[in-house]
Amino acid sequence: MKIPPVKGTRDFYPAQMARRNGIIDGWKKVSIRNGFEEYDGPIFEYLTMYQIKSGQEIVEQLFSLQDRGGRELAIRPEITPTLARMVNQTINSLPRPIKWFAVPRLCRAERPQKGRLREFFQWNIDIIGENLGQADAEVIFTALDYLRMVGLTSKDIQAKISSRKLLAAVLTDIGIPPEKLDSLYAVLDKKAKLPAEAFEAVLAEQVPDRNQAKKVLDFMALDAIGQVREVAGTNETIMDAVRDVEKIFAMLEWMGVGEYCRFDPSVVRGLAYYTGMVFEVHDIAGELRAICGGGRYDNLLRDFGGPPIPATGMGMGDVVLEILLQERGLLEKQAIKPPLEYFVTFAEQLLGSDMYRLAAAIRSRGHSANFSYRQGGLSKQLKDATAQGARKCIIIGQEYVERRQLVIKDMATGVQESIDVEQFLSRLSS
RNA sequence: GUGAAAGUAGCUCAGUUUGGAUAGAGCAUUGGAUUGUGGUUCCAAGGGUCGCGGGUUCGAAUCCCGUCUUUCACCCCA
Incomplete structure (x- = not known):
């Protein structure tokens, strides 16, 4: 009887295993040279842990099971909740900042498609205990440090950087009520995906006032943080957020990856828990899903029952990365084949x-x-x-x-x- | 979860339009040419219930239905 592989999974024959090992070794090497320490947690956790930050919809997209003691468990779809749990348990004895990385194997019960499978590896780096923007810049730098190491140039990829804090300040200044911000984020996140007219149409549903909608569109069209400064006027909340972003860009410039980085207000990211900087790295052609993404999440540890300690981080999956490296002829170079x-x-x-x-x-x-x-x-x-x-x-x-x-x-x-x-x-x- | 396309040897595919007898090719694999010298070359072999199940038919890889898987898009994207 022939048993096929399960939907959305991969078999790693020696040739594929050599590539996977090469990619993961590269992630670890870059993590270590950027001052991160490796951690890991269990492959399953209590189901409720994934509801804290993500809600019910997410729970439907994960593999859950009940153990013989009746505990509701789930195979991890991400490692950030585990990180939050682990850090909260030992927070008082950990020297800060905490710079940790992990390369967990994750499972999500989604419909597979290009760049997305049901089982994959994801490089995660997080910095906990710093809120001055240096950690944000270091997270972005570390991601770019890896991508540059494997041979991708600023002609191949670009880090699009924005800020939830800035976005919230600007939208509030325009006159959007606070309770509408979250649903508006979801719409703004579609800007890069939709044709201009279609985007304006869905924006009009969220923001019926034509004057306000125009201001939102004008802001979304900006492509340098300096332009925000010009239009911010005297609004101190906006200026405060602008200074944060400028500091991140300055650091990235000093660290030599400025040419990879652009301010892009259309990067919003789906999750509600981001509180500050958000970023995604995309292929320049825009043909693939985001190669990696992340941002600042200052409330997460508190939401997991810990102290209010700021944090920032990012995740990079192996699936999109492999497609991009394959397209650029860089994948075989990664393969580790001991002779x-x-x-x-x-x-x-x-x-x-x-x-x-x-x-x-x-x-x-x-x-x-x-x-x-x-x-x-x-x-x-x-x-x-x-x-x-x-x-x-x-x-x-x-x-x-x-x-x-x-x-x-x-x-x-x-x-x-x-x-x-x-x-x-x-x-x-x- | 919704929609579309595809599935023939380990891989890439032909054959399906118009049903017909033993389903082919290249690459890969195995053996031989070759008992102290590999890659090249030549010869040969193995490998398929044509994704699976059901139906129509004298007869199905080919037509119909269902199902599974893959791919692509949507939803979502931690």
Whole structure:
């Protein structure tokens, strides 16, 4: 009976596993060089934990189960609630700022489509305990540091940065009542997706006053934070938010990634819990979903029963990233394929036992070695070596019988050298 | 959850329009040419209930219905 893979999941054959390992290793490397420490939590949590910040709709999009004790559990669709729980539990003993990263495997019961599967990996970085904008800039820098490392340039990708705080101040100044802000965010988030006329139509539903709607449109059309300063006038709430964003842009400029960054008020992000900076990194062509996104969430720890400590972070999934890297011809470079260093062969039937001895000796000295399972001649064994991608072949033959010498053949160049077996092994140990 | 398209060998596909007997190709795999030298080349082989189930028919990969999966878009996007 043939059992197919489950909808929206992937099998990682060695070739795919090599790419996945390469991507995850890159994420970890960049996290560490940016001063983050790795953490992880359980793969399932109480179902209610995911309702705190996200509500009922989200619960319908996750895999839930009941354990034998009747506990309602869910496979994690994100790791931020786990982070909040873990930080709250030990907050009093953690030195701040907390800079942590994780690469969790997540599951969401959504309909799969381009760039979205039901099981995936997501790189998360978060900085907790800082509210001056430096952490926001560092989160964006770290994401760009990785994307730049794998070969993406400012011609490929762009970080679109905005601020919920700024947006709220501007909309309030225009005269939008506070209770309408959340539903308006959802509409503004569609600006990049919809044609201009269609966007204006849905905006008119939310903002019937034509004068107000025009002001919203004018603000949404700005593409530099300096322009906001010009139109802000004397409104101190707006100016305060503008200064926050300017500080982030200044830091990103100083850190050398300014060319990747643009102010873009149409970046709103879906979730209600963002309180300050929000950003997304997109491919310039705009053909894919966001490569990564995040922002400041100063109320989340408090909402999870902890103290009111500010926090900011981002998440980057492996699915869209892989598509982009594939399109740019950068994916294969990521693949981590440890080479097979030695392939041990024998040219005289009587030397078969020496082949096993030598292979084991090489392995116990920390180097990789294989040998052929076939009983065929040297020609067949070398064929196996080629098929397995061996760097060097060791031939145990007449020289070994006569002088204890091995023939080492470099498979790339074909060059052969003879070496005393003891000398060869001691060279491996050093 | 809604809508559309697709599904034939491990992979990429032909064959489906107009039903017909043993379903083909390339690549990949395995074996041989090759008992002290691999990649190239040549020869050969294995591999398919044509996604699955039902229906129409003398006869179905081909027509009809259902279902599963994939892809794309919508909803949502933590």
